[in-house]
Amino acid sequence: MNETNAEIGWEEARATNRENWEDRVPLHEVAYGLDAYDDPAHLSDVVRTDLAALAPFLPSESLAGLDLCHLQCHIGTDTVSLARAGAIVTGVDFSPSALHAASKLAERAGVDATWVETDVLDARRVVTGDFDVVYTSIGTITWLDDLDRWAAQIVALLRPGGTFFIRDGHPQLYALDEDSPTLTLRYPYFGDGTAQQWDDEYTYVGDGTLAHPRTYEWPHPLSEILGSLLRAGLRLLHFDEGKTLPWRFSQRMIEVPGGFAWPEAEQNLVPCTYTIIARRD
Ligand SMILES: C[S@@+](CC[C@H](N)C(=O)[O-])C[C@H]1O[C@@H](n2cnc3c(N)ncnc32)[C@H](O)[C@@H]1O
Numbered sequence: 324m325n326e327t328n329a330e331i332g333w334e335e336a337r338a339t340n341r342e343n344w345e346d347r348v349p350l351h352e353v354a355y356g357l358d359a360y361d362d363p364a365h366l367s368d369v370v371r372t373d374l375a376a377l378a379p380f381l382p383s384e385s386l387a388g389l390d391l392c393h394l395q396c397h398i399g400t401d402t403v404s405l406a407r408a409g410a411i412v413t414g415v416d417f418s419p420s421a422l423h424a425a426s427k428l429a430e431r432a433g434v435d436a437t438w439v440e441t442d443v444l445d446a447r448r449v450v451t452g453d454f455d456v457v458y459t460s461i462g463t464i465t466w467l468d469d470l471d472r473w474a475a476q477i478v479a480l481l482r483p484g485g486t487f488f489i490r491d492g493h494p495q496l497y498a499l500d501e502d503s504p505t506l507t508l509r510y511p512y513f514g515d516g517t518a519q520q521w522d523d524e525y526t527y528v529g530d531g532t533l534a535h536p537r538t539y540e541w542p543h544p545l546s547e548i549l550g551s552l553l554r555a556g557l558r559l560l561h562f563d564e565g566k567t568l569p570w571r572f573s574q575r576m577i578e579v580p581g582g583f584a585w586p587e588a589e590q591n592l593v594p595c596t597y598t599i600i601a602r603r604d
Pocket residue numbers: 337340344395396397398399400401415416417418421441442443444460461462463466467
């Protein structure tokens with residue numbers, strides 16, 4: 324893919340990213356398999372996987388009756404799934420088209436949800452109420468420049484005793500060359516504050532091209548991710564690394580139950596995801 328380093332301010336980067344995410348919504352509404360949510364028992368694979376990890380840390384090992392804030396909820400497939408698992412859900416995203424699609428999906432699925440349009444880095448100022456669970460997963464924090472500001476939102480959204488959950492692409496995975504015929508390092512693992520500027524007219528699922536192909540992302544090493552949460556005052560309950568991904572990071576990945584993985588001989592060489600569960604005491 325076409326990537327360069329860019330000195331760009333947050334506001335300009337965020338506006339550029341927002342245009343790109345707006346363009347992706349109609350393509351994802353086709354590609355995400357929304358008809359499956361007509362079955363009232365259907366949960367997304369992402370939420371099924373995440374619930375198995377999260378449940379042991381919840382009161383009664385269930386989301387039933389808990390207030391949950393879903394950061395970067397996109398078109399709501401995971402938010403609807405979290406509601407079906409019993410949570411009272413608020414979905415947060417900066418893309419009005421994504422939230423419109425999410426509210427249509429929730430209505431069609433017969434699920435109650437609140438949708439809030441905001442930059443996740445301003446979420447505490449804009450979202451009403453406090454939460455037992457703050458959840459975010461798969462394709463989230465590389466879109467953010469400042470993880471200390473992100474972690475401060477999470478702590479401020481949580482009630483005392485509340486639980487934070489994230490599962491996302493592993494920063495070691497993101498350092499690999501997605502186009503190489505072998506596992507080859509290409510991009511920085513450690514960030515230096517500058518953004519990676521990408522120009523890609525395609526999105527990660529579905530057909531069609533994007534009118535706004537430019538995006539900005541920031542590499543965040545594990546030390547920065549965990550450090551930001553600990554500095555904000557959260558207590559680490561659980562940390563894990565996984566060998567499968569819900570999207571095809573590289574064309575060399577093979578389909579496996581629950582998503583995609585490197586060819587078998589390479590699966591122990593590099594992690595695909597990390598999971599963090601932490602608590603506000
Ligand atoms: C890959 S999706 C993650 C959602 C989920 N894993 C899914 O596939 O449905 C990333 C989402 O982050 C949102 N996003 C990106 N930057 C954001 C920001 N600064 N504030 C709020 N939302 C943001 C995008 O609009 C998009 O909906």
